[in-house]
Amino acid sequence: MPKIKVPDSIKIGGHKYKIxxxxxxxxxxxxxxxxxxxxxxxxxxxxxxxxxxxREALIHEILHCVDRxxxxxTLDEKSITHTAEGLNQAFDELGIQFKWPDVKRTKGKxxxxxxx
Numbered sequence: 001m002p003k004i005k006v007p008d009s010i011k012i013g014g015h016k017y018k019i020x021x022x023x024x025x026x027x028x029x030x031x032x033x034x035x036x037x038x039x040x041x042x043x044x045x046x047x048x049x050x051x052x053x054x055r056e057a058l059i060h061e062i063l064h065c066v067d068r069x070x071x072x073x074t075l076d077e078k079s080i081t082h083t084a085e086g087l088n089q090a091f092d093e094l095g096i097q098f099k100w101p102d103v104k105r106t107k108g109k110x111x112x113x114x115x116x
Contacts, residue, residue: 001095008102013069021047021105033057036064055098060084
């Protein structure tokens with residue numbers, strides 16, 4: 001089964017978003033799978049989730065970045081969620097998994113602002 005190495009950052013348009021596996025209270029307390037902070041150019045993925053949920057969450061947040069950079073925020077949350085789930089299922093059917101060795105991991109309380 002092929003594994004795609006998740007990089008420590010991803011460039012979308014002229015922006016380079018850091019990818020972080022996060023086990024801070026912000027994601028755990030809010031029961032979030034992930035969040036994107038466009039000002040800080042960070043995508044935080046809940047490190048405690050199973051791999052399938054982390055993969056879907058990364059796809060979901062990348063879609064938010066693509067929407068902001070290229071589509072002028074025209075996609076609604078439902079469209080992004082359904083597209084991410086569809087891509088996640090397609091990757092699964094193709095036998096593609098993600099591996100996370102280079103992604104920074106954080107613990108403890110981290111202050112994160114809203115996603116905009």
